[in-house]
Amino acid sequence: MAQAIYINGNYFTREDAKISVYDHGLLYGDGVFEGMRIYAGKVFALEDHLVRLYESARAIALTIPIDIDAMRAATVDTVAKNGLTEAYVRLVVTRGGNQLGLNPFACEDPQVIIIVDTISLYPEKYYTEGLDLVTASTIRNHPAALSPRVKSLNYLNNIMAKIEAIRAGCVEAVMLNHKGEVAECTGDNIFIIRRGRLVTPPIHAGILEGITRNTVIELARKAGMEVVEETMTRHDLFIAEECFLTGSAAEVIPAVKLDGRLIADGKVGPITQKLNELFKEHVRNQ
Ligand code: PMP
Secondary structure (H helix, E strand, O other), X not given: OOOOEEEOOEEEOOOOOOOOOOOHHHHHOOEEEEEEEEEOOEEOOHHHHHHHHHHHHHHOOOOOOOOHHHHXXXXXXXXXXXXXXXXXXXXXXXXXXXXXXXXHHHOOOOOEEEEEEOOOOOOOHHHHHOEEEEEOOOOOOOOOOOOOOOOEOOOHHHHHHHHHHHHXXXXXXXXXXXXXXXXXXXXXXXXXXXXXXXXXXOHHHOOOOOHHHHHHHHHHHHOOOOEEEOOOOHHHHHOXXXXXXXXXXXXXXXXXXXXXXXXXXXXXXXXXXXXXXXXXXXXXXX
C-alpha cells in the first residue's frame, strides 16, 4: 500500500492525502495523468511518460506548476520513499480551483499528486489463457471533441465501454472510432498478427499513443518482424492469427475471443508469447 503520497512537494499518509472538493479535477475531470510501472526499483520509460504528461497538459492549456526536471526528481523521490520495487506510479495534475464555475483560467492552484502503489488490472489467469473481449457500442471519443491522445482525467468514455464489457461478462472491451474502425481498448492499445505481420491501428485512428505500444513495436522490429500501423476494422480482429493488448498497467496480455467468437484457435499464439518474453526481458534490462 502507498506509504507516502506526494502532493505539491509535501508527503502525506494515504489517510491524510487530500485535496479540495472544489478542485476541477474532481468537479469536471479537468486535469491530466500518467501511469507507469516500477521494475526492480526503477520507473520504466519515465522520460516518455513525463513528455506525454507535459504534452497532455499543453493540449488542455494547463500549466504544470513545476518543470519536467522537478517532476522527474519528485517522481524518483516518491518511488524511493515508498520502497516498493515492483509497483506502479500514478502522476496526476489537476486544474485546481476554488469555485464552482467551469472557467479553467480562474484556477490558480493546480495540484501535483504522485501515488506509488501496486496495481493488477486483470486477473492473473488471463495472462496465460487470454482475454475474452467484447466490442463496445460506445465509440472512442472523436478526436475533434477530446483527442484520445490527451491522457486526461476525463475517462468516462472509457468507463462507459468498460461497463459494457463487465455487463457482457468480460473484463475488457474493444472501442471503435467514429468511422467504425478499431481504435483501442478501455485502457490498452491493441495489436493483431495477420499473415505474420504485426498490425496495430495508427495514431490518427483516435488512440492514446501508448508507450508500451511503442516499446513493443520497437522490440518486434528489432526481432526482425514486419510491423505496420494500419487502419483496422472488426473484420481484421475476426480473421486475426493472434491478438494482444498492451499498456503500462496491463503489460502484454493475449486476447483469444471477441464477441463470443474464438480468435484463430482460441489459444495464446506463439508470436504473442515471444513478444511478451522480449517485453519482460526489456523492462528488466532498462
Ligand atoms: N489506451 C488507453 C485508453 C490507456 O488508458 C492506456 C494507458 N493505460 C493505453 C492505451 C496504454 O498506454 P501506455 O502503454 O502508455 O500505458
